Amino acid sequence: MMICIRGNNLTVPYVFFEGNNLQISCKFLINKMMDLKLNMATIFNKELVSIFNQMKTLFLFHKEIKKHYLISKKFNSINDLYFQDGDCAFY
Structure with a gap:
């Protein structure tokens, strides 16, 4: 897991899990x-967010943010693309 702290914000741009x-x-x-x-x-x-939503925390609220990506038409046949916050790809 990679975390970034800037000001009062903790960001998780990359995370990979094994097991539970x-x-x-x-x-x-x-x-x-x-x-x-x-x-x-x-x-x-997505997996980390779902666990956060199930846990009881001291934090008051959360809001959903969606990011949209531009993808080349060459990749139209790929249905299961998954990007993390820090990902950037060129083809």
Whole structure:
């Protein structure tokens, strides 16, 4: 997992999991935010977000943010593209 802290915002641009490490990762992020007194987290990983939504936290609210990508027509046949926040690709 890569985290970036800027001001009061913790961002998770890249995350890769093996097995059932999602809950451990969420607890780590919550503890890190509390230790550093951060008040905002930006996470685009679907699995990580779903675990956060199931956990009880001290944070007041969350909102959904969607990012749109431009993809070349050459990739129209690919149906299961998955991008993370920091991904950038050229063809």
